[in-house]
Amino acid sequence: MSFTKEQMLDMYSELARSRVLGEKIVEFIKSGKISGSIHPCLGQEAVTSGIISAAKISGLNIYHTGTHRGQTLMAYKVGFSPFIGEVLGRTSGANAGVSGEYHLTDIEHGLIPATGALGGTWGILDGVAWAIKQQGRTDDTVVLAPYGDGAVSEGATFEALNIAALLKLPILFFIENNGVAMSTPVSKQYPLENLSERAKAFGMQGVTVDGNDVVAVTQAVLDGLKLAQQCIPNIVEVKTWRWEGHFVGDNQAQYRDTSFLQHLDDIDPVLIHEKKLKELGYADDAYMAKVREEMTKEIVDAFDYNLTQGFPVRETVLDYNRLYSNDAGGEI
Amino acid sequence: MSQQILLRAHNIAVAEEMAKDDKVIVIGEDVGPKGGIWTTFMGLYPKYGENRVIEMPMAEAGYSMFAAGAAMMGYRPVVEIMFADFATLSFEAIVDVCAKFRYNSMGKHSLPITFILPQGVGAGSGAHHSQSVESWFANVPGLKIVAPTGAADVRLFLRASIRDDDPVLFIWHRGLMISREDIPDTLADDEIPSLKNAGKIVKEGNDLTVVAYQRSLVVAQMAAAEVEAETGKTIEIIDPRVLIPFDKEKMFASLRKTGRLLVAHDAPERGGFGAQIVTWAVEELGTELKANPVSVCGKNTVIPFNKLEDYVVPNKEEMKAGMKKALGL
Numbered sequence: 001m002s003f004t005k006e007q008m009l010d011m012y013s014e015l016a017r018s019r020v021l022g023e024k025i026v027e028f029i030k031s032g033k034i035s036g037s038i039h040p041c042l043g044q045e046a047v048t049s050g051i052i053s054a055a056k057i058s059g060l061n062i063y064h065t066g067t068h069r070g071q072t073l074m075a076y077k078v079g080f081s082p083f084i085g086e087v088l089g090r091t092s093g094a095n096a097g098v099s100g101e102y103h104l105t106d107i108e109h110g111l112i113p114a115t116g117a118l119g120g121t122w123g124i125l126d127g128v129a130w131a132i133k134q135q136g137r138t139d140d141t142v143v144l145a146p147y148g149d150g151a152v153s154e155g156a157t158f159e160a161l162n163i164a165a166l167l168k169l170p171i172l173f174f175i176e177n178n179g180v181a182m183s184t185p186v187s188k189q190y191p192l193e194n195l196s197e198r199a200k201a202f203g204m205q206g207v208t209v210d211g212n213d214v215v216a217v218t219q220a221v222l223d224g225l226k227l228a229q230q231c232i233p234n235i236v237e238v239k240t241w242r243w244e245g246h247f248v249g250d251n252q253a254q255y256r257d258t259s260f261l262q263h264l265d266d267i268d269p270v271l272i273h274e275k276k277l278k279e280l281g282y283a284d285d286a287y288m289a290k291v292r293e294e295m296t297k298e299i300v301d302a303f304d305y306n307l308t309q310g311f312p313v314r315e316t317v318l319d320y321n322r323l324y325s326n327d328a329g330g331e332i
Numbered sequence: 333m334s335q336q337i338l339l340r341a342h343n344i345a346v347a348e349e350m351a352k353d354d355k356v357i358v359i360g361e362d363v364g365p366k367g368g369i370w371t372t373f374m375g376l377y378p379k380y381g382e383n384r385v386i387e388m389p390m391a392e393a394g395y396s397m398f399a400a401g402a403a404m405m406g407y408r409p410v411v412e413i414m415f416a417d418f419a420t421l422s423f424e425a426i427v428d429v430c431a432k433f434r435y436n437s438m439g440k441h442s443l444p445i446t447f448i449l450p451q452g453v454g455a456g457s458g459a460h461h462s463q464s465v466e467s468w469f470a471n472v473p474g475l476k477i478v479a480p481t482g483a484a485d486v487r488l489f490l491r492a493s494i495r496d497d498d499p500v501l502f503i504w505h506r507g508l509m510i511s512r513e514d515i516p517d518t519l520a521d522d523e524i525p526s527l528k529n530a531g532k533i534v535k536e537g538n539d540l541t542v543v544a545y546q547r548s549l550v551v552a553q554m555a556a557a558e559v560e561a562e563t564g565k566t567i568e569i570i571d572p573r574v575l576i577p578f579d580k581e582k583m584f585a586s587l588r589k590t591g592r593l594l595v596a597h598d599a600p601e602r603g604g605f606g607a608q609i610v611t612w613a614v615e616e617l618g619t620e621l622k623a624n625p626v627s628v629c630g631k632n633t634v635i636p637f638n639k640l641e642d643y644v645v646p647n648k649e650e651m652k653a654g655m656k657k658a659l660g661l
Binding site for chain 1: 388398399403424428429434440474526528
């Protein structure tokens, strides 16, 4: 399908939001305002933007987890300001600053927490997909299971694919392949051209598309979600580039040829889409500058607001009724 | 009232809860027409079909995670891990997903899930099928651990575990699987116990408090009868039935009477749950205790094949010696 001008422009807004958010997160980590090891999404904006665009265009309720670099996707689920609040560890955060970005949990909005080592997460989403199918909700609800190219080496991944295929679950397995798993190149992670080839082993369909092209990602996700709605589990792999180290401060020159950083124009998802919008006559430089400015304001405002909020207190952290149901009434 | 073996008590409990609540689902290996290797789910697949009794491929990690996901969506899964030892493969699901879900949702969402873990020696099955695993999990906040001994308590506490809104590890002992007890034909809702304050005084006495569960409890009961006959002392025996939350008050009250403590379990002593029980007792009672507590636990070694397993778990003579030591005799 071809996308309308409005949809194409909205994809740009998502790309711009993701870019600015990535830049701000890096800036705030460097200035010590964000703790933990948040993994920046710079260079991979078409991935989350494509998923969000597909969610909007399809109108589907999508249950999913975050990924290492899925900040915008999580923010889309829980709201931008509550997401930033959680990143900053403030009480204004979506989980009151206690769980942190990484373990964000918001079932009402369909955000399922990922596991720390990541590889077990697809299994959780299988269970969520089973429940949706069981409840007869696939006309408007499906599951999207996002992983990176590293997590798919974990053994539980294969169990989850097998179970999804056996039970015919409404789930799209989405692989964000950025070419490097932590410091290890994908050539040492799997012996295949494309990870989507693994679909065959489970009797599934799998496709690989350009993960720097938000239009291609959006289309692939829409197609995959449609299959998922028919209880045909499938794999979509998108190939992109990770610009930063695994985490902020990771010296990637130790393990990776970083000369690509001098030639980003060909792989920059924001620039690629800008070029397309101009060719189509949908937008000019002034329009796009304005969008970036708006996104910057939204993000700076969210950071500014949340920085004025307090940190969780000891009583919140040690509230055993938060840990156990049935009125635990204290440590047990 | 009818006499039932312990295995049948599981089957009765799951059937009762499935009939009461259509959110209760069964997940595991061999749970379909066979009804589970331990017959826990016998008759349930024909009755409820594949949407409530989900027969899984051999993928403990995968289906434990699956169960967690289903529980997040409002179901109440009962997951059988064929041998408790195989929970090594479910560890991430239990420890990192189930135990932490409620806390990370700000206490908004519970995760009602029951893992049934058959543990222990008794069949000579060797190193990977005979371990007692409760203390692997006791160090994980967010879990509850239930460890009943006889058939009647298995029925009661399995029902209580399935009803509980938190992740529960329901651990039963394979060495006792054909032990028999009277079980009431029906149970009213208000007869299903809470997991709180679940300790039970199995036998009253005045000179020594024994806290023991499962196979070690059975051994302790035999040993206590002989020690009482030999010494004229009387021994109080407490079955905690639930390890987390532990019924400390019942133990403290007994210790205030006896002033002496022996703890016993099949799991290795080092880092075992008994050490925690002793810590609680010493911290609470202090100098009210008349003697140092004694533990009679499994040896800190691998469980060998066949009958050799008898060398590594407490036997009656070791239990008697421990009791006499605790009594200062």
